Amino acid sequence: MQQKVLSTIEEIKIYSDPYRIQILNMFNKQGRPSTVKEIADKLGEVPAKVHYHVKKLEKIGLLTLVSTREINGIIAKYYEPFQGEIHLRHEEEDHSPLKQVFRSETLKLLNEMYEQSRQMFMKQAERSDNMFGQISDMTLYASREEVEQLYRDITKMCEPYTKRNEQKGDQEVFQLFSTLSQHVDEPSKPKKSKTPPQQQKE
Template sequence: MNAIRQIETDDEIKIFSDPYRMKIINAYIKARKPLTVKGVADIMGEVPAKVHYHVKKLLSIDILVLDHTEVINGITAKYYKLTTEQFKVSYQNVNNHEALFDSTTNMILSVVDEFKEDIMKGAKYLKQVHERKDESRNGYIDKEEIYLNEKEYFAFAEEMRALIERYQIEGDQKAVYNIFTGWFKKYW
């Protein structure tokens, strides 16, 4: 499932870039297994009917596919999975650049806001338990500029993906850390 799914039409970008749908995609990524709509709703703390509407949208552009069905107490449960965990948005074939740019910007900002909320929850927790002995283990934030040619850009992206995948293995004695990565070409 390591292929990159290219998101390139107006409809695909509009459906994909919805912040709520990004949360659904993240629920599947975190679960690492096929889920029913109810399973996703439970993870998100949402109503299944709302999740179902958005799952149908993701199915319509092949972000999600039906994995299998199971009959549970006489009801057929549909289990869906992601077609891939990596997505790339391309604006080369779009017609309404401004509207799609705005929706993509909103999606990015929702990811930033979610990371910010996690930082704030962590800070609040640490303040409550007065855990200040070794703050270096609680987290780290940095912002740097790097210089890349096109070949280096793609190599860097692959190295980051491999690094993150290496540490996504759960196990005993492991704490969960959130990582927020992103890079973009600076034009100013």
């Protein structure tokens, strides 16, 4: 599977914009190269607004112009979303100001991705008469190498379903959002003294 590394603050800021994440999700949902107008119509927006954000995403390689076609004298441009793993990486020193900004933007991006996935899941749960949704919460015991291999295996298993260009027959569109994180123990809080302040010894 292809990999794309976003390593600058500008790249992270472009990617972390909530509206751009919606645009990328819509391109992915289309399952085929699509025009700005098609995406704008799906989002209920004017094409000019979507076009601005599409150019930003194209700049960092998350959208690629794959073909053009003349329709009624107008050149229609078809874009395809990046299909692969996106990695966030910053090489500055651990305590540099740029590192802190990078971390802040990365957390903003992760929060937005979680929120949009949550909204999609809840919307389906609330509006569908025939609800289909799977959710799991498991604790795994493994080495770092084993868990990295597990993630690669899961990604590889999903590849045949992400490479289909269009829906066929009884196929429907599903959204899979997964996280794999290491447990981090909360720092223990110091115990409060039961002795009243006025009785404490100096």
